[in-house]
Amino acid sequence: MLRSITTLICCFVLVTSCQKNDDGDNNNNFIPDINFDTFDSINTTLPQYNDLQFPGGSIVINGFGYNGIVIYNTGNTYYAFEITDPNHVPSGCSILNVEGTIATCNCEDGNSYSIAGGGVPFDGTTGQYSLKPYFVETNGNVIRVYSN
Numbered sequence: 808m809l810r811s812i813t814t815l816i817c818c819f820v821l822v823t824s825c826q827k828n829d830d831g832d833n834n835n836n837f838i839p840d841i842n843f844d845t846f847d848s849i850n851t852t853l854p855q856y857n858d859l860q861f862p863g864g865s866i867v868i869n870g871f872g873y874n875g876i877v878i879y880n881t882g883n884t885y886y887a888f889e890i891t892d893p894n895h896v897p898s899g900c901s902i903l904n905v906e907g908t909i910a911t912c913n914c915e916d917g918n919s920y921s922i923a924g925g926g927v928p929f930d931g932t933t934g935q936y937s938l939k940p941y942f943v944e945t946n947g948n949v950i951r952v953y954s955n
Contacts, residue, residue: 835893835936835939837891837892837893837894837895837896837897837936838873838889838891838893838897838939839873840954840955841872841873841954842954842955843871843872843953843954844951844952844953844954845868845871845950845951845952845953846951847949847951849868849878849949849950849951849952850948850949850950851948851949851950852948856950858880859878859880859885859950860880861880862880862881862882863880863882863908863923864879864880865877865878865879865880865905865907865908865922866878867890867905871952872889872890872891872939872941872954873889873891873897874889874890874891874897874902875889875890875902876888876889876890876941876952877890877903877905877910877922878943878950878952879908879922879923881923884943884945885943885945885950886922886923886925886926886940886943887940887941887942887943887952888910888920888922888926888938888939888940888941889938889939889940889941890902890903890905890910891903891939892912892914892918892934893934893936893937893938893939894918894928894932894933894934894935894936895912895914895918895934898914899913900912900913900914900915901913901914903920905922908921908922908923908924909921909922909929910922910938916932916933918932918933918934919931919932920932920937920938922938925937925940926938926939926940941953941954942954942955
């Protein structure tokens with residue numbers, strides 16, 4: 808009986824002392840968390856969202872996130888990212904320009920990121936962060952992008 812209680816206590820201590828691994832989190836001090844939800848506003852049958860109907864298509868939408876979001880169609884799913892450079896204090900130059908599958912900031916270092924590659928920085932980009940991702944759900948032709 809004593810052995811069972813000791814084993815139970817040891818298991819409890821081990822389980823409660825484990826910490827969550829935050830290595831995959833993209834939280835940083837540069838981009839504040841902005842709560843938003845596009846709800847049903849992104850319908851790919853509408854002309855302004857037509858590019859999202861095709862693999863490799865992307866679109867930048869202002870008015871959501873901190874400085875706007877980019878949505879990218881991989882062919883199997885959609886990615887959505889903040890268009891603020893995650894490795895700069897937000898400023899006029901840290902808003903990313905999106906051309907094709909590359910997002911580049913206008914600051915002197917010219918950080919650039921692969922939208923198609925999950926927001927990872929290209930070689931030569933200074934800083935430790937990838938693009939800030941947002942959650943994406945699809946329901947037929949409607950895409951919902953939201954933050955926590």
